[in-house]
Amino acid sequence: MLRRLSLALAVAAASYGTAWADQAPSQAPLASKTDLVTVYQEAARNNADIAAARADYQAQREVVPQARAGLLPNLSAGANLANTRTEVDSPANSATRSGTVYQANLSQPLFRADRWFQLQAAEASSEQAALELSASEQNLILQSAETYFSVLLAQDTLASTKAEEAAFKRQLDQANERFDVGLSDKTDVLEAQAGFDTARANRIIAQRQVDDAFQALVTLTNREYLAIEGILHTLPILAPTPADAKAWVDTAAAQNLNLQAINYAVDAAEDTLRQRKSGHAPTLDAVASYQKGDNDSLGFSNSAGSINRFSGDVEQRSIGLQLNIPLYSGGLTSSQVREAYQRVNQSEQLRESLRRQVVQNTRNLFRAVNTDVETVQARKQSIISNQSALEATEIGYQVGTRNIVDVLDAQRQLYSSVRNYNNARYDYILNNLRLKQAAGTLSPGDLEALGAFLKPDYDPDKDFLPPDLARAAEAQLRGDLDY
Template identity: 25%
Template sequence: MKPVLLLLASLTFAGNAQALGLLDAYELARRNDPAWQAAGAAREAGLEQRAIGRAALLPTLSWGYSHSRNQSQVSQGSQRQDRDYRSHAATLSLQQPLLDFDALARWRQGDAQAHQAQAQWQGQQQALRVRVVRLYSNALLAARRTQLSRERKHALGERLALNRSLFEDGAGTRTDVLETEARLNLAVAEELEALDAQDVAARELQALLGQAPTQLQPLAEHIQLPALQPAAFEAWRQLASSRNPELLARRRGLDVAEQEVQRQRAGHLPKLSLFASNRQSQSDSESSYQQAFDTNTVGLQLNVPLFAGGGVSAATRQAASRLAQAQHELDGQALATFNNLRRHYNATRSGAARVRAYRLAAASAEAQLHATWRSQQGGERINLDVLDAEQQLYRARLELHEAQHGWLLASVELKAAAGVLGEDDMRQVASHFRE
């Protein structure tokens, strides 16, 4: 248990150690997160599709060489001659497509694939920012739950000692002692549960950062709640329609599918290319025995497909079906994106109101606890009323922290769903955490 306790202790809020800020955690995640590193490699691979597609329109240059030993017997009438000779040939060839619909479709398809890879990488970048905020916030919130559970357990322990003292002096009842003992046992169980949750949250953050998290900067007690900008949902919908990376990637995927249809149709179309070659050979065949040739050739080559067993038609129909599939997937992605956008929009708007309400609720619960405690001393309330007031204060404080973290995460997810979560937004989010 000792390593676990050390790990959990690193997430407490006391002490003079340098706290790990949100931006520091973001930089660590960019350097160490395997998913982000994989996304970068996938982007680099996808960008090469542009060069691969363009290569089909550019000239190809090749050089070939052959060297062989030959043994033959030449008969002419009654005379026979044995030949044992070596031959060689070297050919330099250049070919340039002039009319090639397949190559044109490959070029356009490669460009669309490169744009798709870029959009997917941008989506992974925004997803990384959301994950950093979520796991950083989860670790802090789990530590806060543990702290509140510990404070409540300590308060119940003190109250139990008071109840026992009053009972021994004859001023209290056995019922008061049993009620407080029951609440204390529940508090101990809640603390253990909170410790387990804190351990899980700390290890998830550690997996993202690539190292054990040190002391974290907690969320400010009274974070600022700026008005949502833009305020109208339709403005956020337009942003998501034009900038959401997943939608952009799906649209590029649709372009890729369209060019695949054109590429398969090109199997029915002629190809025209320019070719040039230089061939140097010696004793290349029996007819050129002991002769050397240096031949330059320039010409046009036309290839007209006539029949391929129906394969071209089948491949074209298959590509058309996949194009329809890509269109339906794009429609489905748009619906899912706008639904998520609406959910995060509502959570951000209502979250700010919830934070303000829980602030008032926490203040009221604290005042109620003091009033109930004084009333009990005056004989107007009983021990159970005080315990209920303490429980209400604990829940109000916990719900306030949860509401603040929830509002912050909802605002980040809203911008990510709209495709506008950038570096400036990360700095703004980091300003809500304090040393």
């Protein structure tokens, strides 16, 4: 009697043949495998987006000294070289002055309400930029994890599709053997061939997805990776702590970095409004000037009509206060005030929209993590159930109560349950990190905690299944051999 197919046998047979062996990525030595924390550190050093965000922050910081400059003294100096000829009635009564004039001017704002509020707005904008950079750096933590686990998921999916292809190949071989001895008709062979061809196509697609996932890792870090460490199946699958959605929402409202940043955006808009209103206020500056120049030939007519000529340096000093009271500027200031009012309203509405989004995301992710906890266990159990269903279907096929289509469908269900289990496992990991990001608590320490459950010698072809299931499959296989 034909032996029943077990999952362990399918995994062991996944390496059959050499049709795709040359296409699989070469395995690097164990020492060269990269872990999650290293990938994040390389991303922090080499990622182009985070480098651009840091440059943008450094540029945004400069608005503060630029605004402060409007409240500090303004000192300028210059020189003027000219030749001036003045004629009075006739060339005989002309005066000529030539030479160089040096001058210096000093202005110190005493009352500039608009510039003061401009400085306040600039400081708020700088704080906003700092928080936005922190949010970008925090997002890089999540992005590193998402890219890393996308590679692991793609590798596990490839391993399961290879095992599925091996199982369908065995089924095709068995169908050919049964057809050769007259135990089945050609239809069974064709059905088995169709199933094998589909599994082979899925394996080819899965291989490309592994390559794509590694390419995403290169894009993130600007480094090539031969292999990365896999996650152990012993990773605890636990509900989030605290187990209260409201507590997570309250934490997010207080610590979410994007929400904190937009609070400063509102502050900046309000200070800008005050600045625009101050356009109606008077300004007061202390001014001082100094001027010195030489007169080669300078003359003026006196009361008797004669020309007095003198030469030498002329020096002039002045100091005083300059008051400016704006009266009318064509409606410019009033228009700017109205614009600033709307900008404040816009920033407040954007803050409210973001607050609602943060609340929604936090609640949704809290529910997602709790769902993932149950889903992982359910998916794990479904592998055992589908394996039992497959073996029962094969027995029915051997005794004639089931046809080959039933067997092929049962095989598809088995390997689909394997892929669903791995999807649920990685969804749990990433949704946990996303929940912490929404709450504003995500840090590199979370990646270090995951690193404790990485397996340096992880082999996707063997480790895409939990080890207890593999042992159960082996036990079932031994029972099959004794059947």
